[in-house]
Amino acid sequence: MKSKILVVDDEPDALEVLGFKLKEAGYTPIFAKDGARAITAARDERPALIVLDLMLPEIDGLEVCKILRHDPATAMIPVIMLTARAAEMDRVLGLELGADDYVTKPFSPRELVLRIKKLLARVKAADEPVAQLRFGDLEIDVPRHQVLVAGESIVLTATEFKLLEILARRRGRVQTRERLLQDVWGYENPIDSRTVDTHMRRLREKIGGAARYLETIRGVGYRFTADAP
Amino acid sequence: MKSKILVVDDEPDALEVLGFKLKEAGYTPIFAKDGARAITAARDERPALIVLDLMLPEIDGLEVCKILRHDPATAMIPVIMLTARAAEMDRVLGLELGADDYVTKPFSPRELVLRIKKLLARVKAADEPVAQLRFGDLEIDVPRHQVLVAGESIVLTATEFKLLEILARRRGRVQTRERLLQDVWGYENPIDSRTVDTHMRRLREKIGGAARYLETIRGVGYRFTADAP
DNA sequence: CGCGGCCGTCACCGGATTGTAACAGCCACC
DNA sequence: GGTGGCTGTTACAATCCGGTGACGGCCGCG
Numbered sequence: 001m002k003s004k005i006l007v008v009d010d011e012p013d014a015l016e017v018l019g020f021k022l023k024e025a026g027y028t029p030i031f032a033k034d035g036a037r038a039i040t041a042a043r044d045e046r047p048a049l050i051v052l053d054l055m056l057p058e059i060d061g062l063e064v065c066k067i068l069r070h071d072p073a074t075a076m077i078p079v080i081m082l083t084a085r086a087a088e089m090d091r092v093l094g095l096e097l098g099a100d101d102y103v104t105k106p107f108s109p110r111e112l113v114l115r116i117k118k119l120l121a122r123v124k125a126a127d128e129p130v131a132q133l134r135f136g137d138l139e140i141d142v143p144r145h146q147v148l149v150a151g152e153s154i155v156l157t158a159t160e161f162k163l164l165e166i167l168a169r170r171r172g173r174v175q176t177r178e179r180l181l182q183d184v185w186g187y188e189n190p191i192d193s194r195t196v197d198t199h200m201r202r203l204r205e206k207i208g209g210a211a212r213y214l215e216t217i218r219g220v221g222y223r224f225t226a227d228a229p
Numbered sequence: 230m231k232s233k234i235l236v237v238d239d240e241p242d243a244l245e246v247l248g249f250k251l252k253e254a255g256y257t258p259i260f261a262k263d264g265a266r267a268i269t270a271a272r273d274e275r276p277a278l279i280v281l282d283l284m285l286p287e288i289d290g291l292e293v294c295k296i297l298r299h300d301p302a303t304a305m306i307p308v309i310m311l312t313a314r315a316a317e318m319d320r321v322l323g324l325e326l327g328a329d330d331y332v333t334k335p336f337s338p339r340e341l342v343l344r345i346k347k348l349l350a351r352v353k354a355a356d357e358p359v360a361q362l363r364f365g366d367l368e369i370d371v372p373r374h375q376v377l378v379a380g381e382s383i384v385l386t387a388t389e390f391k392l393l394e395i396l397a398r399r400r401g402r403v404q405t406r407e408r409l410l411q412d413v414w415g416y417e418n419p420i421d422s423r424t425v426d427t428h429m430r431r432l433r434e435k436i437g438g439a440a441r442y443l444e445t446i447r448g449v450g451y452r453f454t455a456d457a458p
Numbered sequence: 459c460g461c462g463g464c465c466g467t468c469a470c471c472g473g474a475t476t477g478t479a480a481c482a483g484c485c486a487c488c
Numbered sequence: 489g490g491t492g493g494c495t496g497t498t499a500c501a502a503t504c505c506g507g508t509g510a511c512g513g514c515c516g517c518g
Contacts, residue, residue, distance in 0.1 A: 106232060106277070157464060173372040195466055197506060202465095217374050218474070218505070219387030386475060423495090424477055430496065431476095447485075447494065465514080475504070483496075488489105 002028045003048035003120060008038040008064070009082070010057055018051070021109040027116070035059030039067055042074045049116055049123075053082045069182075078119050082107070133168045135226040138210040140168055149210045159184065160203045163196075167214065167224040176221035196222075231257045232277035232349060237267040237293070238311070239286055247280065250338040256345070264288030268296055271303045278349055280341070281328075282311045294328055304408065307348050311336070329402050351401050362397050364455040367439040369397055378439045388413065389432045392425075396443065396453040405450040425451075 005027045007018050015031050022029040030045055032038040035056050042050060050068070054061035061081060068074040081102040101119055103112055133140040139148040145161060147154045156164065162184045167175060175183075177193040185191055200222060204211035215223045234256045236247050244260050251258040259274055261267040264285050271279060279297070283290035290310060297303045310328040330348055332341050362369040368377040374390060376383045385393065391413045396404060404412075406422035414420055429451060433440035444452045 159465075174374040192467060194468085194506085198466075198508090201507065201509095216506070217387075220374055223374070388476075421478065423479090426495065427477075427497090430498095433496095445495070459518100461516105461518085463515095463517105466512095468511085469509095471506105471508085473505090473507105475502105477500105477502080479498105479500090481496105481498080483494105485494080486492095488491085 002026060004028045004030055004045060005116065006030050006032060006038065006041055006045065006047035006050045008032045008035070008051065008056065008061075009053040010034060010055075014053075017109060018112070021113055022116075025113045025117075035061070035064040038064050039071075039074075042068055042077060043071065046073075047077060049120055050077055050079045051082065051112070051116070052079050078123050080112070080115055080119060133165070135168070135171075135213060136210075138207070138213060138226075140165060147207065149207050154206055156203070156206060159199055160206065163199055164203055164207070167222060168226075171224040171226055174217050174221050174223045179221065231255060233257045233259055233274055234345065235259050235261060235267065235270055235274065235276035235279045237261045237264070237279065237285065237290075238282040239263060239284075243282075246338060247341070250342055251345075254342045254346075264290070264293040267293050268303075271297055271306060272300065275302075276306060278345055278352075279306055279308045280311065280345070281308050284313060298405070307352050307402070309341070309344055309348060362394070364397070364400075364442060365439075367436065367442060367455075369394060376436065378436050383435055385432070385435060388428060389435065392428055393432055393436070396451060397455075400453040400455050403446045403449050403452045409450065 005022050007015055007022070007029055008031075009015055009018075010033050012033070015033070019029040019031065030041060030047060032041045035058060038050070038052065038056075041047075052061045052064060056064065059067075065079055065081070068077065068079065078100040080100065083102055083104050101115055103115060131142050133142070137150040141147070142165060147156055147161065147164065163180065166180065166183050177196045180196050181191055181193060200214065200216075204214055213224055213226050215225050217223055234251050236244055236251070236258055237260075238244055238247070239262050241262070244262070248258040248260065259270060259276060261270045264287060267279070267281065267285075270276075281290045281293060285293070288296075294308055294310070297306065297308065307329040310331040311334055312331055313334050330344055332344060361371070366379040370376070371394060376385055376390065376393065392409065395409065395412050406425045409425050410420055410422060429443065429445075433443055442453050442455050444454050446452055
């Protein structure tokens with residue numbers, strides 16, 4: 001089962017080189033030479049990953065990235081951005097415009113392939129469906145949609161439950177409000193990021209003592225802190 | 230993918246020798262014979278590194294360096310300075326803006342190529358979006374937003390953390406206050422550059438012993454000093 | 459239709475954070 | 489050894505940020 005990789009670049013030479021290297025590495029490359037084609041290709045072909053040049057004619061890479069993220073059909077596909085300058089990386093990664101990794105030009109195809117492997121492995125691992133999350137006296141049963149604190153069943157609303165689940169799955173790593181809005185609420189409606197605070201408050205209130213796992217990282221976001229179960 | 234190296238010298242002989250050696254080492258050399266051409270070449274060609282003679286007709290090397298550093302398009306490109314006398318080197322590295330390394334004339338091309346390799350490796354390492362930075366007893370975990378010094382968790386504010394992260398990522402290269410303001414605080418904020426000093430102090434205070442990695446370069450800015458992890 | 463639960467938004471507050479000024483100490487250079 | 493500029497240090501006020509309480513809209517349900 002070969003993974004499809006969509007490569008988006010306006011330079012035919014770059015496409016050819018990358019295509020060859022990707023085949024060599026056991027992937028099935030598909031191509032797009034501008035932003036519009038990239039979007040339709042992503043929707044139709046459902047590639048496992050997208051390599052996206054930042055500099056594109058008409059629609060630039062960041063815009064493409066945003067559009068891909070907005071569409072539920074393509075929102076989950078990881079994106080590696082190609083940037084000409086390291087200085088642009090802040091915009092790509094920092095501003096949370098949705099790229100998962102980036103490589104600065106000029107790059108070695110070998111390095112890019114390595115990044116692709118790594119990112120695909122990461123996504124696969126993150127998808128790993130663990131039904132039962134346990135941390136000390138906090139138990140989260142995903143299929144049953146039930147939370148137990150010290151054996152007591154706690155009734156959470158859908159939003160609260162998803163918020164807790166996502167934080168618990170990504171335990172240890174800080175999640176920004178934007179990230180949480182994207183993953184808990186979905187990207188459809190532009191929602192005030194302060195709303196996250198309110199739901200955190202309600203969540204903390206309900207789970208009582210177990211709220212100690214939910215840390216606030218001032219100026220950044222929230223973090224679930226617990227030893228591995 | 231070959232890295233472009235811009236060589237700036239007013240002696241054609243030197244250009245020829247260096248060009249040959251650089252090709253031999255697998256780089257793509259491009260040339261400029263005076264300061265003005267060097268600046269336009271740097272902007273247009275985006276070389277991965279610049280080798281810059283200090284003694285140039287009209288605009289001298291230091292001036293060129295300053296101009297390059299001032300332009301966001303070229304500010305990130307590392308510069309190796311060629312100086313006739315060792316005595317000038319302290320001005321190059323210490324007092325004046327921005328060279329990342331220097332070689333005294335007469336030099337062996339082999340040595341210069343070695344320096345180039347080393348500097349490029351350093352810059353590339355700084356670009357890596359690795360999550361975990363480790364230097365001796367200092368550990369920086371970006372996704373966790375956590376810093377450990379000798380195993381002890383240190384609580385940093387968002388600004389302090391970003392400042393430390395950026396310095397650590399660009400380890401070995403001096404960062405001017407202006408650059409730090411741009412990259413830590415963002416481009417649009419009109420902030421007094423002395424503010425950086427205060428945050429550096431707070432940072433040093435908090436990380437205690439690990440503050441030895443944070444060097445002050447008088448008249449220029451700050452530098453994170455550590456061997457590659 | 460009324461009701462209650464859920465959700466998003468707002469306003470306010472207290473405290474942490476941060477930018478700045480002022481001053482002191484140090485360093486390089488003369 | 490003096491001097492001027494640069495950096496470290498301290499203190500303080502302004503600002504920012506997140507917690508909290510309250511409110512109104514929406515929706516499903518009886």
